[in-house]
Each structure stands twice: as C-alpha cells, then as structure tokens.
Amino acid sequence: MQKVVKIPVRTLAEYVYKSGSIVSGFNSTSSFTEGSRIHREVQKTYNEQDQSEVYLKAEIEYENIHFMIEGRCDGLLENNGHMTIDEIKSTSLSLDEINEESNLAHWAQAECYAYMYMQDHELDCIDIQLTYVQKSSGEIKRFRKTRTTDEINEAMRYMLSMFAPYAKLRLEHEWKRNQSIKELAFPFPHYRKGQRQLAGSVYKTILEKKTIFASAPTGIGKTISTIFPAIKAIGEEHLGKIFYLTAKTTTRQTAEEAYSQLFSGGLQMKVVTITAKDKVCFTGQGICNKEHCEFADGYYDKINDATLDILQNENSLNRHCIDQYALKHKICPFEFSLDLAYSADTVICDYNYIFDPKVSLKRLFDEQKKATVLLVDEAHNLVDRGRDMYSSTLEKAPFLQLKREFNGKNENIHKISKLMNDYFIKVKKQAVSSKTIEFEEPLGEFDQLVSDFIELAEQELLSERSENPELLLETYFAAQNWQRISKLYDERFILYAEIQRNEVKIKQFCLDPSYLIKQAGKSFKARVFFSATLSPSGYYRDMLGGEEDDYVVRIPSPFSQEQTQVMVKPISTRFKDRENSIKPIVKTLVETIQTKPGNYLIFFPSYLYLNSVLEEWNLGNYGIPSIVQDTGMGDTEREAYLESFKPGRSDSLVGFAVLGGIFSEGVDLKGDRLNGVLIVGVGLPQIGFERDLIKRHFSSHGKNGYDYAYVYPGMNKVLQAGGRLIRSEKDTGTIILMDDRYLQSKYQFLLPDLWKSNRLK
Structure with a gap:
C-alpha cells in the first residue's frame, strides 16, 4: 500500500527553516504575522490579470513516500507572460531591520508555491517575491529572486530530505499504533453497569460526527469509557486525534492513569500532557529570552532533533518524560510540550488550549480538526471557565507605572501610556456616586488607544535595545487579549467600569459563553461533553452551545x-x-x-x-x-x-x-x-x-x-x-x-x- 503524507506548505517550510530563540513569550514568527487585513490591502493593488489566494497542490514521490503538499498562494502575478509568486507578510518591526535573509522559511514557502505552479504549467523559470508590510505605517518592502526549474526542484528535494525522517517515523508509528489498537482489549475483566452504554454512545457520536452531552454518575469509570471507544475509532481510521480536555490536575492524572493501563495491554500511542508554564519552567521565572534562559536560546534550532528523539523512544509524553528530554536537548519544556501536541495521537490538557482565544493551539489546521474528537471531562466547569476565557479586563495602574518608567526612555511608550491613564481618569470622573458604570456600547476611543499601545509596545519588545521589561510584556498581553475579545463583543457581553479608590478597571464581561464555546468546537469531528453532574441537561446543553439534534444520554447509577x-x-x-x-x-x-x-x-x-x-x-x-x-x-x-x-x-x-x-x-x-x-x-x-x-x-x-x-x-x-x-x-x-x-x-x-x-x- 502506498505511504501517503499530507503536509501544508507552511508546515513544511517552517519545519525545515524555522530557527532562532524564543523571544519574550512570542513565538519565533511573532514579528511576522498572517495579517489578513493587510494581505487584502496589498492584493487590492494587483493588476486585473493577477490572482490572489490561489489554491495550489503537488504530489511528489520521495524515498517511497507519496507527499501531498498544498496551500494557498497569496499572489500569482503575471507580466507579459512572466509569472511571479508573491508571499505577503505583515510585521511590527521597522522595515530597516528586515533584509533578504531575515526569515528563510518565507522564501521556502514561496519556493513551494513556485514548484507547484511550474509543475502544472511546465515553466522554465519563475520569479518569487517577498512583500513585507509594516503594520502601523503601511510601508512596503519587497525582495525578488528569479528561479529556474532546476533550482526550484532542488529546493523542494532539500526540504523533503529534511522532513522525510519525521514523516517515516510518523508512518511507522501509525502502522504500529493501528495494529496495537486492533488487538487492544478493554483493560478490565468486565464493564461496570452503564460503562458499555457510555462507551457505545461515544463511539456512535464519533462515527456520526455529532455532539453528545453525557451525564454519567461518579464511580462508573467515565474516563476509560470515553477514551477506549475513541482509541478504537482511531484504529479503524474513523479518527486521527484525541483531545482529552480537563479543568483540574487531578482529572488530568486520571486520564494519564487510564492510558497507562492501556499501554500495559499493548497500546502503541503517543500521548502528550501539557502542563502549565509556571509549573514546568526550569528557571522558575517564566522569562522567555536567551539572555535570561538557556532553554530559550536557540530553541527552534534544536526542536526537530528533540522531537525525533522523544517520539522514537517514548509513548507516555507526560511532564516527567518531557522534562528529561528537554534537559537533554536544552530546550524549554513548556514550548516542547506544545510542539509535541501537533505530533501526538492524544493530547491531555486544560480546556483553554482549545477554547481560549489567548492560548489555543492555532497551528491545528481544519483538516486535522475534522479528524479530531474533543473529550471534555467535568464539562460543567466549562460554563464559568468559558466566561473567564471570553472576558477581558484592563486596569489603570500598569499604564500609570509604564508612563513613569518610560519617561525619557521611550517617548512613544510614555505618551501612549499617558493617554491610556488619562482615559481611565476620565472614566473615574464619570462615577460620581457609584462604584460601577455600565456602558451601552463599545468604547471606540479606548479601543483605538489599546490598538496603538499594542503596536508601540510590540515595536519596543522586538527591538534590539529592549530589555523586555516584565511589566510592559504583561500589559502588552493584557491589551492583546482586550483586542481579541473586542472583536467577539456582541449582545452576549456587557461592558462596565469598576472604581475602587484610585484604581479603575474596565471589563468586557461575557454573560453567555455558549455561542463562542460552540464556535471554538465546531471545526472538530465530534464533541463529547461528559460529567457526573451535567444536570439539568437542558441548562448545560444551552450553556455549552448545544443544539436540538445533539445527543443527550443519562447513565443510571450502578450503585444501590x-x-x-x-x-x-x-x-x-x-x-x-x-x-x-x-x-x-x-x-x-x-x-x-x-x-x-x-x-x-x-x-x-x-x-x-x-x-x-x-x-x-x-x-x-x-x-x-x-x-x-x-x-x-x-x-x-x-x-x-x-x-x-x-x-x-x-x-x-x-x-x-x-x-x-x-x-x-x-x-x-x-x-x-x-x-x-x-x-x-x-x-x-x-x-x-x-x-x-x-x-x-x-x-x-x-x-x-x-x-x-x-x-x-x-x-x-x-x-x-x-x-x-x-x-x-x-x-x-x-x-x-x-x-x-x-x-x-x-x-x-x-x-x-x-x-x-x-x-x-
């Protein structure tokens, strides 16, 4: 049977060429974002014969592997029959800091698209172009190269040669995994009363690509009754991945114990547990840059070797295991766990990696999601957790402190922090006799100030002179979250200010998280919400974004x-x-x-x-x-x-x-x-x-x-x-x-x- 590996262009390019260190909690491409709005602005300037967002794909045989590579090309430009591939990137950096070699992965993406187009149209040569757009000024800087067919073919073969060891490892593992699943038995002599019914309901939900709300009593063995049928679905190729989502450490440990029992029964799976950054940080400081942490230094140069090493040798990628390999390869254990999440068959983690817009695993492509089930343990907790995830608060105090700290040091940060602080003071003056003020609509002026602060703070944090002060970074992330939530704001939210003495906080408070929970989960193949206390079922189905045709099952207690x-x-x-x-x-x-x-x-x-x-x-x-x-x-x-x-x-x-x-x-x-x-x-x-x-x-x-x-x-x-x-x-x-x-x-x-x-x- 032909071994087939599907891979998006960006994934291939970044696997081969991503390099450098973790910077201040940003990822390595933080200074270069997709910037949909900016992409559209550039594409509007194209000539009539030019094309944008062109879907391209190619199939390549390499070392007995059939690679299917695909992606959307930002721009396909034509000038008197000569073609140019345009790759657009927006950046917070000054364009003076960007040169042709700033990010080799960007050239690699353009080369992939060039290969695909040249194969389809039998061209001898093509131009590839990088278009960088400065986010705040809109200024544009371009680099262009002409590439022959031989050069593009060589570039593709090099990328595949670098990616092939990982692809082979994944293919070999998938065969072993599926064989082990076929032979895997339920890890107990018999099902408890109600367990078989729950397991059957979960399996049916996965096969039919549905959502189920399962209320099953404490002590029935809910964890194994949801994991086991999901694993069986992987073995039968109905499913590719499992996310086991929990609210607390204790339930995470229960899931790990369930997999340990299945490993004893012969299961071959890669199961990663993501543990909170503040718990696993080797330095205990959580400051992510090479000046403060050797495990951030050169992280992206070492991550591929570390990933191959751990995947070749381990199945249970829990905290202890990840720590051992992270120390061996001198890389950050938290970022390592996030990278492993994309390779693992099962990810055990907190709700927020799927539902929280601040920290969700954004590199999961829609095609991967369509083959993934969400097993949401103790789902009753997701209602209030959802409210927290989709709410955002900004406070006056940090901006007052930044105004003082950056006076004479960075006039831009000093000025924008002063404007933010002044706005909070203006709000405080409105609260003559009350400690709270409700606003009837979003605060346009405030939102613009937040946007300006984000751009200026990002420039400072990414500049070579920056010492990455912790307060600026924390405030930057808080402002970013405010901006994210403001884009979600609708009638399910309320905006209010709270005044306590000299402190003022403004909050976007999510009253009803159901719609956003539903949106976050809808791309996945199936969703299993389960708990001992998912009652009354109508309330939880309502609050967790359920619909009328979703399955609801109530397992009777096995106890007398x-x-x-x-x-x-x-x-x-x-x-x-x-x-x-x-x-x-x-x-x-x-x-x-x-x-x-x-x-x-x-x-x-x-x-x-x-x-x-x-x-x-x-x-x-x-x-x-x-x-x-x-x-x-x-x-x-x-x-x-x-x-x-x-x-x-x-x-x-x-x-x-x-x-x-x-x-x-x-x-x-x-x-x-x-x-x-x-x-x-x-x-x-x-x-x-x-x-x-x-x-x-x-x-x-x-x-x-x-x-x-x-x-x-x-x-x-x-x-x-x-x-x-x-x-x-x-x-x-x-x-x-x-x-x-x-x-x-x-x-x-x-x-x-x-x-x-x-x-x-």
Whole structure:
C-alpha cells in the first residue's frame, strides 16, 4: 500500500527553516504575522490579470513516500507572460531591520508555491517575491529572486530530505499504533453497569460526527469509557486525534492513569500532557529570552532533533518524560510540550488550549480538526471557565507605572501610556456616586488607544535595545487579549467600569459563553461533553452551545440506594442566619462522628464560613483530629491532605473544605478512606454585581435568570462534593445536607435519584 503524507506548505517550510530563540513569550514568527487585513490591502493593488489566494497542490514521490503538499498562494502575478509568486507578510518591526535573509522559511514557502505552479504549467523559470508590510505605517518592502526549474526542484528535494525522517517515523508509528489498537482489549475483566452504554454512545457520536452531552454518575469509570471507544475509532481510521480536555490536575492524572493501563495491554500511542508554564519552567521565572534562559536560546534550532528523539523512544509524553528530554536537548519544556501536541495521537490538557482565544493551539489546521474528537471531562466547569476565557479586563495602574518608567526612555511608550491613564481618569470622573458604570456600547476611543499601545509596545519588545521589561510584556498581553475579545463583543457581553479608590478597571464581561464555546468546537469531528453532574441537561446543553439534534444520554447509577444514607438537617445557612447556624453545624458534625466513627469531609460555601465554624469546633476540644483546606495549597500540601484519609484509622478524622474547591471534585477516596460527607448550604455563588448581570441577561431572554446565575451553578457544586463518597460497588456512607432549602421541591428535583429518599436528621 502506498505511504501517503499530507503536509501544508507552511508546515513544511517552517519545519525545515524555522530557527532562532524564543523571544519574550512570542513565538519565533511573532514579528511576522498572517495579517489578513493587510494581505487584502496589498492584493487590492494587483493588476486585473493577477490572482490572489490561489489554491495550489503537488504530489511528489520521495524515498517511497507519496507527499501531498498544498496551500494557498497569496499572489500569482503575471507580466507579459512572466509569472511571479508573491508571499505577503505583515510585521511590527521597522522595515530597516528586515533584509533578504531575515526569515528563510518565507522564501521556502514561496519556493513551494513556485514548484507547484511550474509543475502544472511546465515553466522554465519563475520569479518569487517577498512583500513585507509594516503594520502601523503601511510601508512596503519587497525582495525578488528569479528561479529556474532546476533550482526550484532542488529546493523542494532539500526540504523533503529534511522532513522525510519525521514523516517515516510518523508512518511507522501509525502502522504500529493501528495494529496495537486492533488487538487492544478493554483493560478490565468486565464493564461496570452503564460503562458499555457510555462507551457505545461515544463511539456512535464519533462515527456520526455529532455532539453528545453525557451525564454519567461518579464511580462508573467515565474516563476509560470515553477514551477506549475513541482509541478504537482511531484504529479503524474513523479518527486521527484525541483531545482529552480537563479543568483540574487531578482529572488530568486520571486520564494519564487510564492510558497507562492501556499501554500495559499493548497500546502503541503517543500521548502528550501539557502542563502549565509556571509549573514546568526550569528557571522558575517564566522569562522567555536567551539572555535570561538557556532553554530559550536557540530553541527552534534544536526542536526537530528533540522531537525525533522523544517520539522514537517514548509513548507516555507526560511532564516527567518531557522534562528529561528537554534537559537533554536544552530546550524549554513548556514550548516542547506544545510542539509535541501537533505530533501526538492524544493530547491531555486544560480546556483553554482549545477554547481560549489567548492560548489555543492555532497551528491545528481544519483538516486535522475534522479528524479530531474533543473529550471534555467535568464539562460543567466549562460554563464559568468559558466566561473567564471570553472576558477581558484592563486596569489603570500598569499604564500609570509604564508612563513613569518610560519617561525619557521611550517617548512613544510614555505618551501612549499617558493617554491610556488619562482615559481611565476620565472614566473615574464619570462615577460620581457609584462604584460601577455600565456602558451601552463599545468604547471606540479606548479601543483605538489599546490598538496603538499594542503596536508601540510590540515595536519596543522586538527591538534590539529592549530589555523586555516584565511589566510592559504583561500589559502588552493584557491589551492583546482586550483586542481579541473586542472583536467577539456582541449582545452576549456587557461592558462596565469598576472604581475602587484610585484604581479603575474596565471589563468586557461575557454573560453567555455558549455561542463562542460552540464556535471554538465546531471545526472538530465530534464533541463529547461528559460529567457526573451535567444536570439539568437542558441548562448545560444551552450553556455549552448545544443544539436540538445533539445527543443527550443519562447513565443510571450502578450503585444501590442502600449504599448511601442521605439526611437533611433543616437549618438556615442564608447569609443573615449564618451566625446562628454555627453551633448547630458543629453539634451535627460531632454527633455524626460519635454515632459512626470514621473519616468525614465537611464542605462550606466560603472560606469565611468555614473559618467561623472551625473556630467553634476548636473551642469544643472534642478530641477528633481535623485538617483544613487552605487558600493557595500547592501540590505537596494537597497530596498530604488527601493522604490523611487512611482506611482503618484508630481515630476519626474530619476534613474542612470549600464547595467548588480542589477537594470537591476529581478526588477518589475509596472504601474506608471516606465514611461521610456533610454539605453546608446549597452552594449558591455569592450574590454580587457580575452574578446579578448574568441573572438580568437570562431573565431578559425568557429564562429563569436566578436559576441560571445562582441555583444551577450552586447545586452542581453540591452534587460534586457529595459524589466523593460512593466510588465503587462496595463503598457505603452518609451524606448530610445542611440547609432547609433541601426540603423545597426545586432543590429536591435537582438531587440525584439515589439521594431523593432522604430523611430529616
């Protein structure tokens, strides 16, 4: 069978010719962007016989590989029968800093298009031209070369010779991978109740290129039930890639463990985990330039060898593995993981690499997306995460500081920072009697200032004189994000300013992220949103961009009602009654542990409430050990907290934690490690300005705004916390819901079936 490798022109050119160092968090081509608007402006100047955005392709045999190369040529220019390939690049750099050799990958792209055109039209020679456009001034600089057929053929053969080792490695791996998948068995002796139904639903969703919302109870084994059918779809060539998206480290580890079990069963796959930059940075500073970091120096000169090395030798490209190879090749581990994501069969990462416009993996081409499934774990978290991703804030303080820092140093940065600071002052003067101001429409003047700041900051950051000051870089990225979000701004957003003493912040707040979540995911072959608490399903389908014909599946719990004793303690935990609730909460906790000693978790809606009850608990001196979730706990502290829940302890233990926090979901305390869960309140988010904006928005669209803003997000936290208790068919325990609202029909309706036979305590 013919070995076929499809490759876009830009990918081939950059693989061979990309070079240099990581610069200040920019990628190596940051100074040269696609610049669609600028492309169109240049193309408008073409003569009538010239063509723009011309699709070209070529098929080339090289070392028993059939390469299919394709792309869109920016310009195909004709002058008296003589043809010129035009490659357009926009840049923030001064054109004085650009010469013919500034970026060899640009020439290589033009040479690829020249090869394709010459093959189709049997030409002896052709011109290739690079057109550089300075973004702020619109100034143009061009370089032109004439190339013969032999020269272009030689250029193509050289590029293929450099790319061939990687192509061969991928082809060999794909054959081994698919063979291993055909022989791969489910990694457990039998399916748990509901697992086969979930796995079958996921497989059908992939085959039919659909979206599914799957609510499957905690403990069923959702991770393996979604990964396994997706892997089988790859083996049958229905799928090319899997993205397993998570919100938290704990669920990422669960996915890694599932793949580890499959590796033990013979699976051959490349599985990369992307870990946050601040956690993996070797220097701990996160400053990405060759002056500060040897792992940024010459990164793009070393990345191809490092990639071949790790792919030849490893399957599980987790944090530890990537660190080892990054140290060996002296490259940045974070950027290495991002580059590996394009080669891997599965990528385990945070939601933001797909849904967040700031950090999404933009080199994924549409054709790759069409062969990729998104497995979105704990999908309930994506609603609020989506709001954060599609919101943007700018504050006054950084611009005031930049104005001072660059005075006499860079007059352009000083001046634009002063104008930004002045605008914030003008907004502050409008807020005579209020701490917030709502704007009815986008701020045109402000947006223009932000755009000017971005251009000037970019010039400074890319100039040779720049020391890449951290504040300027951070503010530049914040301004860039503002500009991105301003392009998405519509009726699903609100624009407001908040004033606190001398500080002013202006925010584009996303009220309803559903449309943007849908847009970010729509290019992919299939989308699987799953969670133990994707209920009510109508709310989550609405908020995650679902449509009427999407699949919805609700897997019944495999556990029996006898495993859980659920009780309601009808006290008021409303804000006005919290002081009076403290003693009854402590009394209930003590009585529960004394009646049935063991390990317990008690969850609170806030740290303030938790600490108030903890103070009363400590005063009682009950002789029961306790541990407390603290703000900003690191991985070591989290692990120590969970390790305290040991089976068969001689004494009892109570862990104080917050609803919606790190211990309320993705935590697996099986058997006697956990004997009971107490939940204080109904989990409602704190009443506040933004929550009320959400409430108002959905009420104005004919929905129950209070439920959308408060009740549904709150009860989801409750269900997640309660789900820590029963993790297997052998687990038993007690859940105590401490709030009189649990007796109301609305809240009873939102409880899982197994919790509905509750009684008063």
